[in-house]
Amino acid sequence: MNNPFSEGKATMLYQTRQLTDRPYGAIRFKMRSLTTSGLILGAMMTLSACVQVSAPDKPIVINLNINIKQEVVYRLDGDAKDLINEEADIF
Amino acid sequence: MFDYVKKNKALAVIAGLALTAVVAVPVMAQRDPAYEAARSSGKIGEKPDGYLGFVTAPSPAIKALVEDINIKRKAAYTRKAQETNSTVEQFAFTSGCNLIMRTAQGEKYQTPAGTWNTRDASEPVRDSRCP
Numbered sequence: 001m002n003n004p005f006s007e008g009k010a011t012m013l014y015q016t017r018q019l020t021d022r023p024y025g026a027i028r029f030k031m032r033s034l035t036t037s038g039l040i041l042g043a044m045m046t047l048s049a050c051v052q053v054s055a056p057d058k059p060i061v062i063n064l065n066i067n068i069k070q071e072v073v074y075r076l077d078g079d080a081k082d083l084i085n086e087e088a089d090i091f
Numbered sequence: 092m093f094d095y096v097k098k099n100k101a102l103a104v105i106a107g108l109a110l111t112a113v114v115a116v117p118v119m120a121q122r123d124p125a126y127e128a129a130r131s132s133g134k135i136g137e138k139p140d141g142y143l144g145f146v147t148a149p150s151p152a153i154k155a156l157v158e159d160i161n162i163k164r165k166a167a168y169t170r171k172a173q174e175t176n177s178t179v180e181q182f183a184f185t186s187g188c189n190l191i192m193r194t195a196q197g198e199k200y201q202t203p204a205g206t207w208n209t210r211d212a213s214e215p216v217r218d219s220r221c222p
Contacts, residue, residue: 069184070220072177076185077222079175083167084189088120090163091190 126160129153136199136207137190139218141168141183146199146207188221 003009084091122130129135135157138144142161149157164186165179172182191200194210202208202216 069181072181073185073188073220074222076175076177076182077189079171080182080186080189083171084186084193086120087163087167089122090160090167091186091193 123156125152126156129156130198131195133197133199133209136201137187137194138201139184139187139191139203140180141185141187141190144201184218184220188217191215191217192221 134145134147134149134153135143136146142164143157145154145157165183168179168183168186172179175182192215194200194215196210196212198210199207200210200215203218208216
């Protein structure tokens with residue numbers, strides 16, 4: 001393999017050139033046509049779907065604290081009722 | 092029937108005592124009369140965080156009473172929070188929801204806004220997270 005002119009290297013080089021280096025090589029041609037159709041599709045979608053989205057004037061604040069707490073409160077409700085009944089002298 | 096009771100007076104007395112003992116056990120865990128009085132007079136009330144609060148400036152006796160109960164409550168909440176894998180605040184808050192719901196008419200409770208309301212026949216004003 002150290003020989004710079006081995007058969008394996010030549011094959012590799014040939015295959016690489018076939019796929020990439022030729023001006024109208026197989027991959028290049030396919031990529032180009034894909035790009036063209038993609039651009040056409042993109043343009044069509046932009047034209048047909050004209051949805052106006054305006055940014056809200058107030059900052060979006062998602063208060064996770066409320067959701068988590070309500071969930072927890074519902075889960076703990078039964079235990080809290082038990083405790084109040086068990087230790088009625090301090091409640 | 093009455094003859095039977097008369098004949099077995101001793102038995103009836105024993106049965107009566109046993110019944111009293113059964114009834115007396117739940118009565119043991121009742122509120123302290125001073126605490127009950129402070130509640131019904133509206134000097135103290137239930138807060139949404141699960142502890143007692145002062146509606147008016149408290150006397151030293153009432154202050155000591157409420158602090159004592161709040162310490163005991165915190166201990167109970169801590170124990171239960173560990174059992175249920177929650178935080179003390181979460182368990183105390185859930186208890187607060189229930190305690191405000193259980194206030195009797197005439198007793199005071201604190202709304203989420205911080206004002207003291209007197210409980211009447213209608214539903215109490217509670218935090219929106221309360222079940």
